Amino acid sequence: MKTLLALLILCGAAWAQDKPRDGDAPRPERPREGARPGQPGPRDGDRPPAPREGGRRPVPPFNPDEVREWLQANEPQTFARLAELQSSNRREDVARILENASVRMRELNDLKTRDPKGYERVQELRRLEREGVELAEQARRAAPDQKDEVTKKLQENLGKQFDLREEQRVREIAELKRRVESLEKSLGERKAGKEKIVEKRRRELMGEKVDEEW
Known part of the structure; x- marks a missing residue:
């Protein structure tokens, strides 16, 4: 009888500790083996989320010197603007112009090969x-x-x-x-x-x- 009573007391104490108090955040469920917490697997028919409107695609690696030469030959006005920004030490603007120009350069090179x-x-x-x-x-x-x-x-x-x-x-x-x-x-x-x-x-x-x- 004493043993049964002790077991009931222990079970009650454990239940009281596990029960969340008012205002406590619920405990997250333990992820299943192989699953990443907070990232449930996609259901059948689900598609990956579309990029936000106005979001930019990552720019592939490029050679800045090659892009500068291309700008000088194909977009002299942009090249002049780039030189002004470099002299003013505006590195972010310089990087942005080079990235955008690298995309145009790649697209035109692809077009030249595909459709002269x-x-x-x-x-x-x-x-x-x-x-x-x-x-x-x-x-x-x-x-x-x-x-x-x-x-x-x-x-x-x-x-x-x-x-x-x-x-x-x-x-x-x-x-x-x-x-x-x-x-x-x-x-x-x-x-x-x-x-x-x-x-x-x-x-x-x-x-x-x-x-x-x-």
């Missing part, structure tokens, strides 16, 4: 944009007897920019149409082969050998 003609069109547009900025500056500072001539050159430059941009949009629309047609064709083929696809998936889930992809 498209690369030439982009380079021509960039040249016209730089020229347009210079002409606008000249027009603002031109003497009255020269202002009309410089303004006319600026209008011609902007007209060429417009034409190139419209040509690019036409090509982009054509590419989108081609991709849509390809997707529609693929969708039709999958619908036509539904039974075969479902059977392959069943065999795959049951651990049977499947030669073709799902």
Whole structure:
């Protein structure tokens, strides 16, 4: 009897210690073996969270000297701005400009390899944009007897920019149409082969050998 009474007292004391008091934060559940605390595994159908709006993707490693040379050859105005920031010891701004320029440099190099003609069109547009900025500056500072001539050159430059941009949009629309047609064709083929696809998936889930992809 005494032994039973002692066990009841011990159990009651242990229960009182485990029971959270008012205002106490609940104890976290002990993670299962192999699980990370506070990070439950994804459920079926869950997708990783999308990056926040306005969030930047990490910039791949790059060679700052190589980017500077590229800016000097392709974006002299940006290169001049970079030199001003470096002389003012504004390291964060310098790093930001180099990072952004490294992305543009990589994209243009990829385009040059993939589509040489498209690369030439982009380079021509960039040249016209730089020229347009210079002409606008000249027009603002031109003497009255020269202002009309410089303004006319600026209008011609902007007209060429417009034409190139419209040509690019036409090509982009054509590419989108081609991709849509390809997707529609693929969708039709999958619908036509539904039974075969479902059977392959069943065999795959049951651990049977499947030669073709799902």
